[in-house]
Amino acid sequence: MLLHKMPKPLRALGELGLIEQIRRDFSAGSKAITLGIGDDCAILRPPAGCEVLVTTDFTLEGRHFRRDLHPPEAVGHRCLARGLSDVAAMGATPLAAFLSLALPGSMLAESAGRAWIERFFSGFRALADMHRVPLAGGDTSESPGGKNGVVLADIVLIGTAPKGEALRRSGGGVGDALYVTGELGGAAAELSAMLRRQRRILHVPTTEGHPHLFPEPRLDVGESLLRRELANACIDLSDGLSTDLAHLCRASGVCAEIEQTSLPIHPLALKLGPKAALQAALHGGEDYELLFAAPASILMPTSLAGVSITRIGSLKKRRSGGPLMTMLAPDGSHPELVAGGWEHFSGPAKRRRKRAR
Amino acid sequence: MLLHKMPKPLRALGELGLIEQIRRDFSAGSKAITLGIGDDCAILRPPAGCEVLVTTDFTLEGRHFRRDLHPPEAVGHRCLARGLSDVAAMGATPLAAFLSLALPGSMLAESAGRAWIERFFSGFRALADMHRVPLAGGDTSESPGGKNGVVLADIVLIGTAPKGEALRRSGGGVGDALYVTGELGGAAAELSAMLRRQRRILHVPTTEGHPHLFPEPRLDVGESLLRRELANACIDLSDGLSTDLAHLCRASGVCAEIEQTSLPIHPLALKLGPKAALQAALHGGEDYELLFAAPASILMPTSLAGVSITRIGSLKKRRSGGPLMTMLAPDGSHPELVAGGWEHFSGPAKRRRKRAR
Numbered sequence: 001m002l003l004h005k006m007p008k009p010l011r012a013l014g015e016l017g018l019i020e021q022i023r024r025d026f027s028a029g030s031k032a033i034t035l036g037i038g039d040d041c042a043i044l045r046p047p048a049g050c051e052v053l054v055t056t057d058f059t060l061e062g063r064h065f066r067r068d069l070h071p072p073e074a075v076g077h078r079c080l081a082r083g084l085s086d087v088a089a090m091g092a093t094p095l096a097a098f099l100s101l102a103l104p105g106s107m108l109a110e111s112a113g114r115a116w117i118e119r120f121f122s123g124f125r126a127l128a129d130m131h132r133v134p135l136a137g138g139d140t141s142e143s144p145g146g147k148n149g150v151v152l153a154d155i156v157l158i159g160t161a162p163k164g165e166a167l168r169r170s171g172g173g174v175g176d177a178l179y180v181t182g183e184l185g186g187a188a189a190e191l192s193a194m195l196r197r198q199r200r201i202l203h204v205p206t207t208e209g210h211p212h213l214f215p216e217p218r219l220d221v222g223e224s225l226l227r228r229e230l231a232n233a234c235i236d237l238s239d240g241l242s243t244d245l246a247h248l249c250r251a252s253g254v255c256a257e258i259e260q261t262s263l264p265i266h267p268l269a270l271k272l273g274p275k276a277a278l279q280a281a282l283h284g285g286e287d288y289e290l291l292f293a294a295p296a297s298i299l300m301p302t303s304l305a306g307v308s309i310t311r312i313g314s315l316k317k318r319r320s321g322g323p324l325m326t327m328l329a330p331d332g333s334h335p336e337l338v339a340g341g342w343e344h345f346s347g348p349a350k351r352r353r354k355r356a357r
Numbered sequence: 358m359l360l361h362k363m364p365k366p367l368r369a370l371g372e373l374g375l376i377e378q379i380r381r382d383f384s385a386g387s388k389a390i391t392l393g394i395g396d397d398c399a400i401l402r403p404p405a406g407c408e409v410l411v412t413t414d415f416t417l418e419g420r421h422f423r424r425d426l427h428p429p430e431a432v433g434h435r436c437l438a439r440g441l442s443d444v445a446a447m448g449a450t451p452l453a454a455f456l457s458l459a460l461p462g463s464m465l466a467e468s469a470g471r472a473w474i475e476r477f478f479s480g481f482r483a484l485a486d487m488h489r490v491p492l493a494g495g496d497t498s499e500s501p502g503g504k505n506g507v508v509l510a511d512i513v514l515i516g517t518a519p520k521g522e523a524l525r526r527s528g529g530g531v532g533d534a535l536y537v538t539g540e541l542g543g544a545a546a547e548l549s550a551m552l553r554r555q556r557r558i559l560h561v562p563t564t565e566g567h568p569h570l571f572p573e574p575r576l577d578v579g580e581s582l583l584r585r586e587l588a589n590a591c592i593d594l595s596d597g598l599s600t601d602l603a604h605l606c607r608a609s610g611v612c613a614e615i616e617q618t619s620l621p622i623h624p625l626a627l628k629l630g631p632k633a634a635l636q637a638a639l640h641g642g643e644d645y646e647l648l649f650a651a652p653a654s655i656l657m658p659t660s661l662a663g664v665s666i667t668r669i670g671s672l673k674k675r676r677s678g679g680p681l682m683t684m685l686a687p688d689g690s691h692p693e694l695v696a697g698g699w700e701h702f703s704g705p706a707k708r709r710r711k712r713a714r
Contacts, residue, residue: 040442040592042410042412052400052409053398054515055398055494056511058457058511085397090398090400102415102417137411145419150502152459156411
């Protein structure tokens with residue numbers, strides 16, 4: 001293999017005209033973008049008085065999605081949603097997105113492959129347009145592995161927030177109430193149903209009601225929390241409530257108690273039966289709702305930007321040797337809540353917990 | 358495969374403590390970084406009056422490097438150098454780097470794999486320290502493909518430049534002189550020698566004199582060109598002089614003539630013999646030198662920031678139907694210079710040229 005004599009990745013893709021065409025489609029003007037796709041760097045002009053926020057997230061075939069299972073629009077949507085949700089969690093406003101995308105050469109050679117790519121960008125673009133986020137650049141390459149190559153994406157989101165005001169994980173205080181947006185466990189429930197069917201969903205007529213395929217990053221809620229000073233600390237629920245709450249607790253130096261009966265469980269999760277529904281809500285992950293802490297004295301609205309807000313517990317003082325998280329059960333007991341596996345006090349969950357301390 | 362039940366990528370890597378340790382190593386303070394690794398986004402504070410520049414570049418095993426050929430320090434170095442060189446080409450100053458890194462699970466399970474990762478970061482860090490670029494975040498994941506998984510990296514560089522002053526590809530004008538930094542063809546020559554030997558270079562005592570393994574991004578030259586207003590247009594030589602000059606010509610709406618006898622050819626390329634040396638200098642790629650245009654009236658220094666500057670030709674008026682690039686040969690003739698394959702007027706190079714128009 002002659003590395004430098006291989007077709008240059010960008011050129012190889014560009015020859016088919018597909019990527020260049022898609023990139024042109026995205027070059028619609030934005031005041032914040034002084035220079036978009038087509039130079040060594042893009043140039044952005046953040047608003048005066050703002051800090052710049054940056055997040056990157058992989059979307060790798062076989063790890064984060066399956067081509068035989070996920071419709072391509074959902075892959076594009078989720079790729080962008082992962083980055084947007086991180087921006088939302090800081091209460092920030094997205095300024096621009098950058099996409100590094102590697103594709104198997106075979107996809108570009110076949111019309112089915114090209115159709116997949118077009119549908120990927122269609123899903124990506126619909127979400128980008130909804131939140132007025134321009135795609136300002138990135139990289140393209142042929143993925144390694146020849147015929148067995150897979151789709152590899154890395155999304156970069158640049159956001160802005162007024163200086164010193166971005167919401168962090170670390171701002172939670174003892175006595176704060178804990179809130180979540182929307183409903184929990186829906187993404188895990190939908191994925192579980194997809195895996196049971198083991199059949200690819202070919203077309204989805206609407207993105208609504210598909211918490212796994214088309215999660216909604218809570219940008220408007222995040223911006224509202226920041227602007228109205230309604231939150232001390234915030235994180236998005238990408239890894240699951242129990243895992244992300246543990247991050248917030250550790251960063252804030254507090255512990256937390258969740259009230260089981262308060263958890264807003266997604267209707268798709270409720271279909272699984274009460275036990276599995278609770279598991280999905282606590283540990284399911286990829287709901288991309290926001291979890292935030294606010295002083296108990298704040299009269300929290302029941303909804304923000306059209307999204308329901310539910311109080312699910314509170315932050316407490318951390319006691320040496322005490323559990324990081326507990327859950328008030330319907331029977332009045334307070335079992336420990338373990339990140340990533342509430343009921344599994346043996347096996348992986350326990351090992352993970354010990355190591356994480 | 359249960360997607361959401363797989364070990365969470367970050368946690369899986371974190372269990373070994375290796376990545377977290379490396380990330381801690383990089384968290385050294387920088388005034389420009391308000392918040393580094395460990396929240397949903399990093400927060401950067403660009404200097405007042407500056408625009409923000411962004412570039413992303415893949416480094417994929419099997420496309421951009423081979424684990425059986427490249428020493429790991431060189432892979433880390435080149436990964437970061439690709440991004441830094443894009444920042445240099447705009448005359449900008451790097452503010453922070455972000456690294457998305459996916460690794461095969463097997464690498465983390467074996468000490469040889471962990472040693473590879475440590476050496477990768479050692480090379481990455483040496484270059485980052487040299488240019489005082491903090492690693493402010495990124496993403497980690499297990500790469501797809503199980504045992505056959507490969508190392509996948511995507512580097513993001515954030516840079517800054519005074520408003521409206523960043524160097525672009527598009528600023529070249531008719532009559533401008535064309536210059537390059539350093540010497541050309543060295544990277545292709547070194548890689549070619551490595552491929553002939555087909556033996557992995559285990560340790561490299563010094564990064565100097567290894568234009569392929571340890572290219573030097575020309576940040577100081579770029580900043581100097583911008584500050585001293587010495588360039589109208591600039592691009593870095595990542596794809597090779599002929600390809601990158603074509604980008605500059607198209608963006609600037611001009612054509613170019615190169616003087617063959619003026620080309621500064623790297624000593625490693627000269628070892629290949631005159632014909633191959635010229636090929637390497639024109640089309641080799643990955644030299645990461647800067648190519649820039651400046652008004653002929655400017656008295657250009659012979660070196661900037663310790664790097665030699667060589668005049669190699671000039672920009673001319675584009676004539677309809679005329680070639681985009683020509684080369685003044687030693688015999689006084691002016692053959693067309695074709696991007697990516699000067700002597701190959703048939704085959705891939707010609708096809709590429711037609712499509713690119």
